[in-house]
Amino acid sequence: xxxxxxxxxxxxxxxxxxxxxxxxxxxxxxxxxxxxxxxxxxxxxxxxxxxxxxxxxxxxxxxxxxxxxxxxxxxxxxxxxxxxxxxxxxxxxxxxxxxxxxxxxxxxxxxxxxxxxxxxxxxxxxxxxxxxxxxxxxxxxxxxxxxxxxxxxxxxxxxxxxxxxxxxxxxxxxxxxxxxxxxxxxxxxxxxxxxxxxxxxxxxxxxxxxxxxxxxxxxxxxxxxxxxxxxxxxxxxxxxxxxxxxxxxxxxxxxxxxxxxxxxxxxxxxxxxxxxxxxxxxxxxxxxxxxxxxxxxxxxxxxxxxxxxxxxxxxxxxxxxxxxxxxxxxxxxxxxxxxxxxxxxxxxxxxxxxxxxxxxxxxxxxxxxxxxxxxxxx
Amino acid sequence: xxxxxxxxxxxxxxxxxxxxxxxxxxxxxxxxxxxxxxxxxxxxxxxxxxxxxxxxxxxxxxxxxxxxxxxxxxxxxxxxxxxxxxxxxxxxxxxxxxxxxxxxxxxxxxxxxxxxxxxxxxxxxxxxxxxxxxxxxxxxxxxxxxxxxxxxxxxxxxxxxxxxxxxxxxxxxxxxxxxxxxxxxxxxxxxxxxxxxxxxxxxxxxxxxxxxxxxxxxxxxxxxxxxxxxxxxxxxxxxxxxxxxxxxxxxxxxxxxxxxxxxxxxxxxxxxxxxxxxxxxxxxxxxxxxxxxxxxxxxxxxxxxxxxxxxxxxxxxxxxxxxxxxxxxxxxxxxxxxxxxxxxxxxxxxxxxxxxxxxxxxxxxxxxxxxxxxxxxxxxxxxxxxxxxxxxxxxxxxxxxxxxxxxxxxxxxxxxxxxxxxxxxxxxxxxxxxxxxxxxxxxxxxxx
Numbered sequence: 001x002x003x004x005x006x007x008x009x010x011x012x013x014x015x016x017x018x019x020x021x022x023x024x025x026x027x028x029x030x031x032x033x034x035x036x037x038x039x040x041x042x043x044x045x046x047x048x049x050x051x052x053x054x055x056x057x058x059x060x061x062x063x064x065x066x067x068x069x070x071x072x073x074x075x076x077x078x079x080x081x082x083x084x085x086x087x088x089x090x091x092x093x094x095x096x097x098x099x100x101x102x103x104x105x106x107x108x109x110x111x112x113x114x115x116x117x118x119x120x121x122x123x124x125x126x127x128x129x130x131x132x133x134x135x136x137x138x139x140x141x142x143x144x145x146x147x148x149x150x151x152x153x154x155x156x157x158x159x160x161x162x163x164x165x166x167x168x169x170x171x172x173x174x175x176x177x178x179x180x181x182x183x184x185x186x187x188x189x190x191x192x193x194x195x196x197x198x199x200x201x202x203x204x205x206x207x208x209x210x211x212x213x214x215x216x217x218x219x220x221x222x223x224x225x226x227x228x229x230x231x232x233x234x235x236x237x238x239x240x241x242x243x244x245x246x247x248x249x250x251x252x253x254x255x256x257x258x259x260x261x262x263x264x265x266x267x268x269x270x271x272x273x274x275x276x277x278x279x280x281x282x283x284x285x286x287x288x289x290x291x292x293x294x295x296x297x298x299x300x301x302x303x304x305x306x307x308x309x310x311x312x313x314x315x316x317x318x319x320x321x322x323x324x325x326x327x328x329x330x331x332x333x334x335x336x337x338x339x340x341x342x343x344x345x346x347x348x349x350x351x352x353x354x355x356x357x358x359x360x361x362x363x364x365x366x367x368x369x370x371x372x373x374x375x376x377x378x
Numbered sequence: 379x380x381x382x383x384x385x386x387x388x389x390x391x392x393x394x395x396x397x398x399x400x401x402x403x404x405x406x407x408x409x410x411x412x413x414x415x416x417x418x419x420x421x422x423x424x425x426x427x428x429x430x431x432x433x434x435x436x437x438x439x440x441x442x443x444x445x446x447x448x449x450x451x452x453x454x455x456x457x458x459x460x461x462x463x464x465x466x467x468x469x470x471x472x473x474x475x476x477x478x479x480x481x482x483x484x485x486x487x488x489x490x491x492x493x494x495x496x497x498x499x500x501x502x503x504x505x506x507x508x509x510x511x512x513x514x515x516x517x518x519x520x521x522x523x524x525x526x527x528x529x530x531x532x533x534x535x536x537x538x539x540x541x542x543x544x545x546x547x548x549x550x551x552x553x554x555x556x557x558x559x560x561x562x563x564x565x566x567x568x569x570x571x572x573x574x575x576x577x578x579x580x581x582x583x584x585x586x587x588x589x590x591x592x593x594x595x596x597x598x599x600x601x602x603x604x605x606x607x608x609x610x611x612x613x614x615x616x617x618x619x620x621x622x623x624x625x626x627x628x629x630x631x632x633x634x635x636x637x638x639x640x641x642x643x644x645x646x647x648x649x650x651x652x653x654x655x656x657x658x659x660x661x662x663x664x665x666x667x668x669x670x671x672x673x674x675x676x677x678x679x680x681x682x683x684x685x686x687x688x689x690x691x692x693x694x695x696x697x698x699x700x701x702x703x704x705x706x707x708x709x710x711x712x713x714x715x716x717x718x719x720x721x722x723x724x725x726x727x728x729x730x731x732x733x734x735x736x737x738x739x740x741x742x743x744x745x746x747x748x749x750x751x752x753x754x755x756x757x758x759x760x761x762x763x764x765x766x767x768x769x770x771x772x773x774x775x776x777x778x779x780x781x782x783x784x785x786x787x788x789x790x791x792x793x794x795x796x797x798x799x800x801x802x803x804x805x806x807x808x809x810x811x812x813x814x815x816x817x818x819x820x821x822x823x824x825x826x
Contacts, residue, residue, distance in 0.1 A: 066769055069759045069762065069765035070762060070765065070766060099762035099763050100762045102536075102762070103763065103766015105733075106733055106735055119536075121535050121537075123572075124515065128533045130576075133568070134535065137568050141538070141540070292516075294506070294508060325471050328512050328516060332516075333467070334468060337467065
């Protein structure tokens with residue numbers, strides 16, 4: 001087996017153990033949904049931030065109590081909360097991630113009792129003069145709110161330590177994801193990325209370090225079609241796994257629950273809130289800014305990023321995995337798909353709900369991989 | 379719901395002024411075409427309030443993307459254009475305003491030659507904003523790329539819940555009269571400044587595009603006109619508290635147009651002045667829009683523009699929409715001596731820019747002051763904002779006021795998701811429920 005098999009890693013069990021142990025120490029846990037939430041601040045306050053990414057479950061309560069005209073990602077998060085599966089959380093932190101999640105935020109407040117709730121306002125256009133200053137002010141308020149919640153001032157050292165911890169988390173994820181197609185499969189790398197977000201950061205780092213040291217050191221370059229996976233949020237790695245079963249591999253991604261969450265690092269010196277604001281406002285990589293952002297040049301940068309992957313020979317094609325009802329990504333798809341087509345770069349659009357329907361999608365992926373391989377060989 | 383749409387009914391308007399809105403819109407189309415020939419600029423705007431007062435002050439003629447799509451729908455032309463957009467790759471669940479407009483810009487009159495009678499001239503610039511949804515900001519960019527014209531996007535931050543009045547137990551929901559208007563939020567300074575500075579940049583952008591300077595006195599005059607028009611619109615809404623209600627929902631859905639595109643013009647002021655005068659006269663004479671008035675309803679959300687006849691269907695059964703939140707959002711009282719700050723406050727105070735619980739307080743308050751019997755919640759299936767709001771609206775009406783809510787799932791502009799028979803059947807059942815509740819109240823009263 002050239003690639004690490006992660007089927008033995010039970011993320012949920014790991015998370016449960018880690019969170020229960022964290023709670024026993026008397027510390028608090030907050031859930032968050034969006035990769036734009038500065039987790040460093042939460043952890044700097046001595047609280048464990050745990051990402052809520054939903055799960056593949058039948059939706060019932062969310063359709064009646066929240067809405068059925070929202071993406072599966074948002075509805076599955078509501079469903080899990082309704083089932084009481086976020087019982088270990090002391091509260092949640094949301095931001096205006098997108099219009100679907102905007103609706104979830106308010107219904108969440110109304111339906112679920114929680115000790116803590118915070119809605120972080122982040123500008124959606126990073127090149128508006130004053131956007132950074134505005135966001136710094138909002139982060140100050142967020143910091144105060146967290147301090148009130150734990151009853152303790154956050155020290156500069158604690159925040160610095162938290163930033164360093166998350167930087168090493170990102171560095172590890174960057175190394176692991178950078179080895180996709182050579183030392184690890186795309187699906188396994190995504191599973192590890194999820195695991196890192198589901199655990200408190202010190203536990204996440206421990207897992208990532210072990211995974212990194214366990215990866216086979218020899219380069220076992222994958223020979224089939226190599227793909228970039230583009231979209232917003234995925235709750236599981238079934239799609240990259242299906243692509244692998246069909247003979248391809250995801251070696252790059254532009255996802256909220258993937259690259260966007262681990263790219264770059266935060267400067268741990270100087271004005272820390274300003275450093276955090278810059279990281280979470282501008283995004284670590286201009287080529288992977290969130291599709292809700294209306295920053296000038298964001299979309300061409302997203303395209304250029306894919307084009308440069310292609311030029312460097314890193315990918316043979318692009319798969320768009322778009323959550324149903326995700327208007328921001330659909331608008332980006334409209335531009336990216338046609339621009340890739342103009343350049344004769346193979347691209348496939350898939351709609352994701354609960355997950356991918358393997359029986360229907362498999363044939364499309366197989367045909368697409370065949371095309372991508374042909375184009376590569378021509 | 380399944381397809382099977384038919385050409386649905388037109389809105390039945392009771393006010394003479396409401397009936398003048400569409401002719402005024404047609405006249406505006408001709409003005410825009412003439413202006414274009416004279417070298418004046420046309421701006422397509424999308425997303426809540428986009429400081430169209432500044433456009434008017436600079437002699438640029440604005441048109442609102444939502445309004446264009448709504449007119450396409452009202453003229454039963456949106457279906458073909460939604461289909462054209464879907465053929466071009468936009469999914470069926472994507473915002474139908476943008477599907478309509480994207481289909482139109484892609485295929486023009488090839489889909490339906492009748493469109494020539496309602497389509498507006500192509501834009502010379504586009505103005506977007508995220509104050510209602512993120513689709514508008516990036517949709518504006520998509521249109522700008524298509525036309526190869528400059529685009530300006532406002533970034534309007536959502537009002538943080540710490541500024542919500544409902545959190546203050548002394549205020550609760552009864553304090554303020556109009557969300558987005560005389561709403562007494564103490565907006566934090568950095569919110570106002572952030573948007574105010576963007577309005578300055580907007581002016582610089584327009585000055586570059588037009589190669590002309592803004593006349594600040596002219597802007598003050600325009601802001602003053604916008605504010606005075608808003609005052610009359612709010613008076614009109616206040617008058618609808620009267621029993622019987624002088625003006626029904628179809629009138630208001632038509633009267634929202636001036637605030638969309640003519641805020642800051644004599645035309646909007648005249649229309650709202652006359653509409654308020656008509657309503658005032660009716661209240662003084664004790665005349666209602668319908669007779670008998672059996673049920674007073676709150677109509678929430680964007681209406682089905684392809685079937686404003688829905689309001690007539692209700693009215694024929696003694697039910698009238700006496701208040702709607704959506705049309706209130708485009709008006710604002712402003713201080714013309716501080717035009718840029720006022721415009722910033724108008725953009726921030728946009729109702730859908732607040733937390734849903736806060737804006738729902740408006741709905742709860744309306745339920746008391748407008749003497750409601752129930753509400754109809756038009757659950758716009760392609761609009762993630764309204765669809766996200768619908769369950770909270772239903773729950774709080776039920777929980778706080780014990781008022782029944784009928785939620786109807788259908789679209790705002792795409793008639794393919796509308797099933798007339800099913801909607802009418804559910805309305806009939808809902809009105810029966812309201813009747814039973816009234817009977818029960820009377821019976822309890824007699825026993826007591």
